[in-house]
Amino acid sequence: MRRITVPVSLSLSLALAACAYQPAPVEVAAPAPAATVAPLSQLVSEVDIPYESFTLDNGLTVLVHTDRKSPIVGVTTYYRVGSKHEPRGRTGFAHLFEHLMFGGSENVENFDIPLEAAGSTSTNGSTWYDRTNYVETVPTGALDLALFMESDRMGHLLGAVTQDKLDKQRGVVQNEKRQGDNQPYGLADYKIADALYPIGHPYRHATIGSMADLDAASLTDVRKWFTDNYAPNNVVLALAGDIDAATARPMVEKWFGDIPRGPEVVQPDAPLVTLAAPVREEMTDQVPVTRVYKVWSGPGLNHAQAADLGMGMAVLGGLSSSRLDNILVRDEQLAVSVSAYMLPFENASFLQATMDVKPGVDTAVAEKRLDEVIAQLMAEGPSEDELTRAATQFVSSQIGSLEAVGGFGGKGSTLAEGLLYSGNPATYKEDLAEIAALTPAEVQSAMNTWLSRPSYTLVVKPGERTEDGALMGGWGDEGTVAPPAPDAKKPVAAIDQGPPRAFPPVAPVGELVFPTVETATLSNGIPVTLARRTSIPKISMAMTFDAGNAADGSANAGTQSLMMSLLEEGTDTRSTLDIATEQERLGASINAGTTTDSSVVYLTALTANLAPSLDLFSDIVRNPAFDEAEVARVKGQRLAAIAQQQATPGSIASRAIGPLIFGENHPYGSVGSAGLVSAIEPLTPAALESVHETWLRPDNAAITVVGDITMEQLKPALEAAFGNWSAPASAVPAKTLDAAVPEAKSRIVVIDRPNSPQSYLLLARVLPLEGTAQGMEALDIANEVVGSGFLSRLNSDLREDKGWTYGVRSSVSAGDVGPRTFSIYTPVQTDRTADSIKLILDRVKEFSDGSRGVDDVELQRVTDGNIRGLPNSFQTNGQVLGALLANERLGRPADYQKQLPTIYRGVDAAAINGAAAQYLTPDNLTIIVVGDRSKIDDQLKTIDMPIEYRDASEF
Structure with missing residues (x-):
């Protein structure tokens, strides 16, 4: 198996309960008989990334996927080296070197300037334990330029790396570390890795490294890292988009063919590790609520039980209808948020679950219940329906990823990682087939095998921060073993540069291909806008209402967004759990929220499941129950979210800026969508229902759709869902956006x-x-x-x-x-x-x-760079949907994006x-x-x- 990443929220931790425990009944939603959904086998068959491959004499492996929907090519370069390859005393170096790779080579002073001028987007790089990658998506006519530049830093880098560049990027990386450390719970990952893995294990030290090691990095280290790891025989180059292998091969040979092979990179020993006994630690930090992490080390992504564990963790805490959500958040209300997931790497993984304890609840009580829920899933296994829903959500997510040819997570990276880690670019097909065929018994067996081992528990409580992030993230023996002490600024001999290489020309870019926009009107007057795109069998839809945070007024900040968040918490005929499970069965996603000026309900659905998805969507929009118990629960979660914002540096500033520059009398003078405690606490179900009736109404609505459907198919489906929705007799309220603001002052x-x-x-x-x-x-x-x-x-x-x-x-x-x-x-x-x-x-x-x-x-x-980059900006349904919504909101013509080249010129x-x-x-x-x-x-x-x-x- 390659890396399995289930679609869950990014939190952490997990635990094992005591053995002599009798599980209580768990509410597991029964399948909804009315929904006719596409079989999982059909969905799996939709995921396909055909490719060709070739290898140069120097070992560079090239994968080519042809996708002609836009005149762009994703260039994705994977080096098989990451932080797990770092020696003692040089933690953080793989990531620091990634930064240096953007600082220029012998023939390129700055990589970003010519690429962005040529229309590149997503020009970026990243480093993790197992690899370093570099991505850019360029117009087809700029592919030669991109290959020249990637080859120049692969074969002609060191002559341009100076002490000044090293020192500057060292400072950037150290500020990146400070930025992460400065967040609430920002030190937890260091503690978890330190506890799970022994000193010297490749997955113990953080990819960002320690401040001391970053300070010690020298130009000598830079040269050694480059010559040891950055040779073509340690690289997979993936080209995806408007290209084919016959065209690509001579281009790749021209630019990369003369780069010599390097040494074969030695893969470090990274054995699986089991704790001798459970470990529990507590720490205080500047956090708003107590968070409990329960974590195990787990197997690597190629392990026979990796898929089983990924789906099992999704059932535990990844799905909206997960066991932890249903019991700890919705039913017993011991927590305000939970999650569980498998974070897999090549040789190991983190099996993690997290619980944010509800304020006022005894942490010991909540933690004990967390252990019991985990133990119960291990004892009985998931239901067939739970497992099918988890698999459907995962496959639906993979179908969505087929829209992007390049960038992080695009089709190029899917192929490259399959080859890099599993020896097969099409490993994703094996993964999906395996996930679709999993049985509850297999998942239960895997959960019992891995979660019956001793766990690490970390409890982070509100208080003063006592740990120093600058001292964390390193090898682990700092303070007991003296680190190497090279002079980081010791002069090194100059490197002879090779003969100059000329930049290739960039070919002109054709006219932007933006989908044709069609319009219609439902019988009750709701306008409908459609942009048809057939690249994937999905649709993205937004139903917008002219309301948003500005509808609240500063004193009532958060009211509109709380009302919107409750739409998914039950209707007159569906419970919160019904809504969550139905979405998962359909492979759909429904989200409601607010922007400054709009209240929006979004739907992403598989075209094959559109009718039942729209039925659910319509019920959520039109018939929210505002049940008293659900309102109380969601209010508690919102108050915890406000506390989280008031503990996070960027959020503190964002909450303050509106009131400070707009004042309390302007609709924009609020703290944002999370709102004020004083506004949230008194809200009742009746008050929220009144807000819903006032603002969410057909004469204040618009529907915008992008995806694989025609207007002839779409309009009847929308008519069935919304055509009989009548507007109330009252007028739509007006927002006073022209209200005066305070005089600005420095x-x-x-x-x-x-x-x-x-x-x-x-x-x-x-x-x-x-x-x-x-x-x-x-x-x-x-x-x-x-x-x-x-x-x-x-x-x-x-x-x-x-x-x-x-x-x-x-x-x-x-x-x-x-x-x-x-x-x-x-x-x-x-x-x-x-x-x-x-x-x-x-x-x-x-x-x-x-x-x-x-x-x-x-x-x-x-x-000109923006003009050339326009085709890259509308690869996905979501990107096109965002553009159409902006056009509608700001009064732009429907073909505004097509006008942009002329405007920019x-x-x-x-x-x-x-x-x-x-x-x-x-x-x-x-x-x-x-x-x-x-x-x-x-x-x-x-x-x-x-x-x-x-x-x-x-x-």
Whole structure:
């Protein structure tokens, strides 16, 4: 088996109960007799990625998948080296080297600039235990360029790697580590790996590594890592999209053929590990609720029981109808959230489940019940229906992944990982067939084999953080064994560079292929928009209502989104469990939520199961029960979510910015969709039902669909589901989006968060510009120059040059109907808090005042580069759906995306500079700083700006 990733929420942990335990009855939903669904065998047959392959004389293996739906090619390069290959004293080095690979080679000064200028999207890389990969999706005419660049860093890298580049990327990676450590529960993964695996085991130390090892990395290490691991015989190159093997082979041979083979990479010994006895630890952290992790080490992805465990863990805590959800969250209400899953790697896995204990509940009681639920599943196994639902959800997810040719998780990576880990690019077919054929007895046997072993339990309780993330993530013997002590800045001999290689030309890009948009109207007046796409047998649909968070008013923030979240918690004829299990049987997904201006219910469904999926969808939208017990439970979960936001640096700032810049009288002046405790606590079922009746009504609705269906098929199906829904006699309420906002002023607002290794910055103000204003593309492009994207000025300076952050981004809000905002946000290392603010203000000022207007390289990247990248932007049904919804909300024509090439060609440097001068000035910004006051106060006093101090609980 290759890696099995079940579609579950990302939480952790699991446990084993005491043996002498008599299981209580578990509510397992009976199959819904009315739903006629496509058999699992039919769904499995839909998943197909045909490929061709060839191998160069130097060992480079190439996989080619042809998909002509768009003129793009996904280029996916897998190096068979990851953090498990790192030696003692060099943890984090594989990931650090990945960063260096983007810093330029002997013939390419910067990899991102020419690729993005040529229209590449998803230009990125990642590192984990078993591999390092690099991805880009390019227009067909830029494939030669992409192959040239990938080959240049594979065969011509070291001559361009300098001490300065190493030091800067070291700083970036260390800030990436700080950013992760700074989150609530951010240190738990270190503790789990340390407990499960002994010192020296390849899966023990974190991929991000330890600060000490990152500090010790030298240019000598860089050279050795490259020569030992980055040779073509250690690589799988996957090309997926508008390409075939006959065309690809001479191109690959031209660019990669002269790179010599390297040594065969030795795979480290990574034996399976079983704890001698159960281990339980507790730690305090700046967290809102107690979280219990129960974890076992497990087998690798090729193990005979990997699929069994993946599906078993989904039944336990991955499905919406999982055992843990039904018992601990819905029935007994001991927890506000739970999850369980198998996280598999080549040689080992983490079998994990997590429980966030409901405030006021005794942790020991909740933990004991968690153990009992796990033990009960082991004792009786899953039902046939549970297992079928888990398998159907997994297969449906795999069908959805067929839309993307490249990027992380696209078809190229599926083929590459199958070959890399299992010796067969088509391993995914074997996986799906195995999952479809699993029996409850097989799953029960696997669960008993692996979960009967001693577990590790970690309980993270609210309190002061006592652990230091900077000291965690390493080999494990730090403090007892002296680490190697090379001089990280010791000079090394220069490397002779090879002969220069010329950049290949980039061919022109054809016109954007965007699906034709059709419209219709149901008998009750609901407008319907359809964009037909037949690439996969699924549809994506959104039913939007003109409401959203702005319908609440600041004092009632969270009301609309709480009402929407309760739509899936029971109807007049279906229970919460009925809704969850029916979705799983259908391979469908229904989600309800809010944006600033819209309340939306989304449906993703298999075309073969559309009729029963629409029946369920309609019932959820039209007939929510707002049962008193369900309302009380969901309110408790929402209050816990608010507490989580008030403990998370970025969320603290996001909750504060609306009230600070819009004020309490504007509909946008709220803390966001989670809402206020004072607004959530008093809500009753009757009040929520009133909100539903007021806003969710056919004369306030629109339906937008993208996928494998015709209007002749769609309209009757929608008519059956919604045609008899009548509007009430009352008028649709109006939102006062033109309400006055407070006068903007420059100020710093500090929100103290002790023991934070970083400061989170959010700078923002309201613009004198409505979201529905047309012809503002020059402003969006100007924002791209200054702060939106990897190559923006702010990111190039703060991250790539200074190394003070893992990333910075600016935004001119594009989705809101009312006033747009200009914002900049980034986490920065604590000792550079004030320096970062000053640099941001300086960079924004020099752009807006004309002292450094857009240059020729930037202009080409954000105009022609954007035009070339448009085909990449609409690969999936979801991407097309998002574009259509934005068009409808902001009053754009249905063919707006087709107009974009002409629009971008008409934007010149003067227009970009003019937009920056008018809207992107550094004046009157509210600057929120979430960080440790004891370490940042003196810094902030050096900025000539008034300082206010607020508390996270105020927002």
